[in-house]
Amino acid sequence: MPKTNDAALHAFISAKTEIDAMLARLATLSAPPHFDYSPEDVNWGHVGSLDLYRARLREITEMAFREGEHREEQTEIVPHAVPV
Numbered sequence: 001m002p003k004t005n006d007a008a009l010h011a012f013i014s015a016k017t018e019i020d021a022m023l024a025r026l027a028t029l030s031a032p033p034h035f036d037y038s039p040e041d042v043n044w045g046h047v048g049s050l051d052l053y054r055a056r057l058r059e060i061t062e063m064a065f066r067e068g069e070h071r072e073e074q075t076e077i078v079p080h081a082v083p084v
Contacts, residue, residue: 035050
C-alpha cells in the first residue's frame with residue numbers, strides 16, 4: 001500500500017496559512033501610522049521594541065533563505081593526489 005503525505009501536506013498548509021496571516025498583520029501594523037505610534041509619541045522604548053522585532057524577523061529571514069549563520073557550508077572538493 002503506497003504511503004501518502006496527506007497529513008504532512010495538511011499540517012504544512014495550516015502552518016503556511018498561519019504565517020501568511022501573521023505577515024499580513026505585521027504589514028498592516030507597520031503601515032502609517034507606523035505601529036500605531038504618532039511621531040510625537042515615539043520614545044526609546046518603542047525603538048527597543050522595534051529592534052527586538054527586527055532581530056527576530058532577521059533570524060527567521062536568514063533561516064528561510066539559508067543566509068547568515070544558517071548558510072549551508074559549501075565544501076570544496078579537492079582532488080586527491082594519485083601516486084605515480
